[in-house]
Each structure stands twice: as C-alpha cells, then as structure tokens.
Amino acid sequence: KNEVEQSPQNLTAQEGEFITINCSYSVGISALHWLQQHPGGGIVSLFMLSSGKKKHGRLIATINIQEKHSSLHITASHPRDSAVYICAVRRGADGLTFGKGTHLIIQP
Amino acid sequence: EPEVTQTPSHQVTQMGQEVILRCVPISNHLYFYWYRQILGQKVEFLVSFYNNEISEKSEIFDDQFSVERPDGSNFTLKIRSTKLEDSAMYFCASIRDLTSNQPQHFGDGTRLSIL
Numbered sequence: 001k002n003e004v005e006q007s008p009q010n011l012t013a014q015e016g017e018f019i020t021i022n023c024s025y026s027v028g029i030s031a032l033h034w035l036q037q038h039p040g041g042g043i044v045s046l047f048m049l050s051s052g053k054k055k056h057g058r059l060i061a062t063i064n065i066q067e068k069h070s071s072l073h074i075t076a077s078h079p080r081d082s083a084v085y086i087c088a089v090r091r092g093a094d095g096l097t098f099g100k101g102t103h104l105i106i107q108p
Numbered sequence: 109e110p111e112v113t114q115t116p117s118h119q120v121t122q123m124g125q126e127v128i129l130r131c132v133p134i135s136n137h138l139y140f141y142w143y144r145q146i147l148g149q150k151v152e153f154l155v156s157f158y159n160n161e162i163s164e165k166s167e168i169f170d171d172q173f174s175v176e177r178p179d180g181s182n183f184t185l186k187i188r189s190t191k192l193e194d195s196a197m198y199f200c201a202s203i204r205d206l207t208s209n210q211p212q213h214f215g216d217g218t219r220l221s222i223l
Contacts, residue, residue: 033211041145041197041219045211086151094164095141095153096212 004099006087012105019074021102023087026068033096034061034072035086043086046072077106110134114200114215121190122223129185129218131200140183141201141212142175144168151199157183187220195222 003026013019023032034046047054047061049070054061058077063070074081082105088096113132121127133140142154155165155175162175174186183202187194197219201212 030206035214042216043151043199043214045213048209048211050209088151095143095156095166096151097153098143098151100150 004087004089004097006099006102008102009100010103010105012107013077015078015106015108017077017106019077019081019104019106021072021085021087021104023070023072023099024068025070025087025089025097027091028068029089029091031090032063032070033088033090034070035088037084037086037101046085074104079106079108082106110213112200112202112213112215114198114218116218117216118219118221120221120223123192124189127187127190127220129187129198129200129220131183131185131215132181133183133200133202134204134213135181137202137204137213139163139203139206140175140177141203142185143199143201144196145199145217146193146196154185154198190220190222192222195220 005024007022031048031050033048036044036046049061049063058075060073084101084103086101087099090096115130119127140157143151144154145151153166155169156163157175172188176184197217199217200215203212
C-alpha cells in the first residue's frame with residue numbers, strides 16, 4: 001500500500017513569498033499528480049509528473065524518483081493562490097492515492 | 109476545454125434510500141474513476157472502470173456500491189442502502205489512456221448528505 005505524506009499541513013505566508021510544499025511516497029509509482037482544491041471542493045489538476053521538472057506560469061513541480069519525493073513551488077505568491085494543494089500518486093492503472101493536502105493561505 | 113460534469117451538485121437523501129450519482133466523462137476518455145472525500149479528510153479512491161468493467165476497487169467499495177456505464181456518455185455510481193457515513197463529496201474523474209502524459213480530469217463533485 002502506498003502512503004503519501006505531505007508537509008507542511010498548514011502554511012501561511014505573505015504575498016510575494018516563495019512557497020514550497022513537499023510530498024513523499026513509500027513505493028514505486030508510475031506518475032505523481034499535484035492538484036489544487038478550493039473552498040467549495042472542486043479539484044483541478046496542476047501537474048502530472050513521472051520524472052524531472054515541469055513549470056506552468058508561477059508554479060514549478062519537481063520529482064526525484066530515487067528519493068520518492070516531489071516538491072511544488074509557487075513563485076511570487078498571491079492571495080488567489082490560497083487553496084489546498086494535494087499530492088497524489090498512481091501505480092499503473094490503479095486509482096490515485098492522495099495525501100492529506102497542504103492548506104495554504106497567502107495574506108496580502 | 110472539455111470537462112467532466114457531475115450531477116447533481118448536492119444530493120440529500122434519507123438513510124436507507126438508494127442514490128445514484130451521475131457523471132459524464134470527457135468524450136474520448138477511456139478510464140473512469142470515482143473518489144470520495146469525507147468532510148475534513150483526504151480524498152479516497154473508490155473504483156476504476158475500463159472497457160465496461162471494474163478494473164480495480166478499494167476496500168471502501170463494498171456490496172452497497174455499484175458502477176455502470178449505461179450508455180456511451182454516462183458513468184454512474186449507485187449506493188444501494190445509504191448510511192450516515194456515506195455523507196461525503198463524491199468526485200468522478202476520467203483520463204484518455206494511461207500511456208499519454210495527461211492528468212486525470214475531475215468533475216466538480218456531488219455533495220451527498222445522508223439524513
């Protein structure tokens with residue numbers, strides 16, 4: 001069974017700060033997802049990674065397969081980035097296994 | 109951009125009643141999933157569906173649950189005799205295939221409240 005651990009659980013930062021959210025998982029995977037969930041509950045997929053690094057706007061996601069670790073970075077954070085960020089992993093055709101999420105609040 | 113759509117957005121049902129949650133996956137997608145999120149907890153996998161049959165299910169997906177793709181567009185989750193602990197947000201997701209470098213697409217969810 002794959003366990004997914006995220007840190008920190010909660011993060012409050014000032015607008016403009018560089019944000020890092022970490023994710024570790026326990027067994028080999030075929031892909032790792034970073035997801036965003038806003039109040040109201042909808043889930044949006046930000047990235048899917050199987051190796052290396054991806055960038056989309058102010059968001060950067062990296063993964064180290066050997067260390068079973070991934071990070072999500074937000075540069076020049078903004079209050080609209082406030083949300084729950086969730087790491088989830090997939091093995092083959094299996095459904096995703098989710099972390100508990102990181103509650104991010106960006107204060108103006 | 110194509111979306112996964114779920115109906116209803118909120119369902120209130122008496123305990124013991126049957127409920128059907130509906131999803132319309134993206135039209136050229138082949139793999140379909142149901143997840144649930146109990147309030148304040150993490151999202152949990154329920155079931156995956158491919159080629160008109162269940163490909164994997166979790167421990168949560170017991171005999172009270174069933175899934176069906178009754179036509180070419182809908183993908184439904186049925187709970188036969190609802191319990192209070194079935195109250196949760198239920199998310200449908202789909203993906204075209206497992207080899208393309210594409211993430212799962214999620215619907216906005218159905219909030220199920222069991223009274």
